[in-house]
Amino acid sequence: MLTYLARRLLWMLPILLGITLISFVVMHLAPGDVTSTEASFDPRMSSEARERLREAYDLDKPLLVQYGLWLERIVQLDFGKSFAPDATPVIDKIAQHLPITLLINVLAIALILAIAIPLGLLSAVKARSLFDYISTILVYIGFAIPSFWLALMLMIWLGVEQHWLPITGLTSLDHEQLSFWGRTSDLAEHLILPVLVSAIAGIAGFSRYIRANTLDVLCRDYITTARAKGLPESSVIYRHALRNALLPTITVLGLSIPGLIGGSVIVESLFSIPGMGKLFYDSVLMRDFPVVMGILVIGAALTLAGNLLADLAYAWADPRIRRGIGQ
Numbered sequence: 102m103l104t105y106l107a108r109r110l111l112w113m114l115p116i117l118l119g120i121t122l123i124s125f126v127v128m129h130l131a132p133g134d135v136t137s138t139e140a141s142f143d144p145r146m147s148s149e150a151r152e153r154l155r156e157a158y159d160l161d162k163p164l165l166v167q168y169g170l171w172l173e174r175i176v177q178l179d180f181g182k183s184f185a186p187d188a189t190p191v192i193d194k195i196a197q198h199l200p201i202t203l204l205i206n207v208l209a210i211a212l213i214l215a216i217a218i219p220l221g222l223l224s225a226v227k228a229r230s231l232f233d234y235i236s237t238i239l240v241y242i243g244f245a246i247p248s249f250w251l252a253l254m255l256m257i258w259l260g261v262e263q264h265w266l267p268i269t270g271l272t273s274l275d276h277e278q279l280s281f282w283g284r285t286s287d288l289a290e291h292l293i294l295p296v297l298v299s300a301i302a303g304i305a306g307f308s309r310y311i312r313a314n315t316l317d318v319l320c321r322d323y324i325t326t327a328r329a330k331g332l333p334e335s336s337v338i339y340r341h342a343l344r345n346a347l348l349p350t351i352t353v354l355g356l357s358i359p360g361l362i363g364g365s366v367i368v369e370s371l372f373s374i375p376g377m378g379k380l381f382y383d384s385v386l387m388r389d390f391p392v393v394m395g396i397l398v399i400g401a402a403l404t405l406a407g408n409l410l411a412d413l414a415y416a417w418a419d420p421r422i423r424r425g426i427g428q
Contacts, residue, residue, distance in 0.1 A: 116405060117402065121175070129167070175398065183384075192395070195380075195395055198380045199399065201374060205368070205369075206299065214354075216300075217304050220236060221308040221310065222312075226319075228316060243305035248368070252371045256372075260294070267290055271288060295368050295369070307354075310353060314350065321345075369382075370382050
């Protein structure tokens with residue numbers, strides 16, 4: 102198992118390097134740079150001043166030289182400083198915004214699993230029943246609804262019209278004056294809508310995936326054998342069918358992490374949440390390349406780590422995989 106883990110960690114390095122190279126090239130192929138952004142705010146900036154600014158940011162060098170300089174700093178864990186007027190170190194900005202994005206995504210994954218597993222399992226057990234048809238319709242509606250449209254509808258209904266939930270930010274203005282439980286409740290109220298919007302598409306996809314896997318497992322010979330032995334139906338479903346149906350889901354869950362992190366850009370921008378997604382969106386608009394590249398590196402590392410954890414969990418859950426690793 103340790104050999105497998107070491108091999109996977111080494112394999113992640115060239116993948117991460119390739120992601121950073123492609124991201125760096127794509128970012129620099131985009132029209133405009135930080136000097137054009139600053140010039141738009143200061144019409145008095147001359148062409149000589151813009152050129153000096155480009156030299157200060159190494160933007161006058163060839164692209165591969167810029168990438169080499171950037172990579173040399175990244176190896177030393179130096180993500181550089183933001184092009185924003187405060188010139189905050191990129192690592193400090195990411196450290197400030199990353200926990201919020203991780204919190205939302207962890208809660209969204211927990212909500213997806215809490216709803217999708219029983220929903221998919223029940224749909225499979227009651228296949229072609231009224232419950233199965235209704236859940237199928239609701240799932241396809243969940244697939245079809247764009248997340249930004251759903252977010253706006255929920256904000257209008259639950260926030261503006263009913264005044265049940267806050268629709269922007271993470272805390273209220275009087276958050277610091279509240280008690281511990283008051284602050285916890287305030288934070289939870291602000292997280293309900295962002296987490297719900299982040300999880301809707303995942304609930305729809307995972308429930309269909311678990312339903313299909315469970316239906317496939319229920320047709321296997323060992324399920325027929327378990328029933329022939331007289332085991333209770335609940336034991337057949339939960340002890341034999343569900344565990345085998347969840348094995349492929351572990352891999353799919355790991356592969357879904359990039360989508361959740363990418364979706365944070367929309368959710369955090371709509372709800373004005375100061376997470377990595379909103380920071381990424383604002384940095385792209387400002388052509389703040391150090392921050393954008395820092396977020397892409399951290400996002401790629403988290404994605405690869407999520408896939409690694411999924412593979413390890415799959416190996417832990419399936420003895421056949423463990424035996425294959427040991428060979």
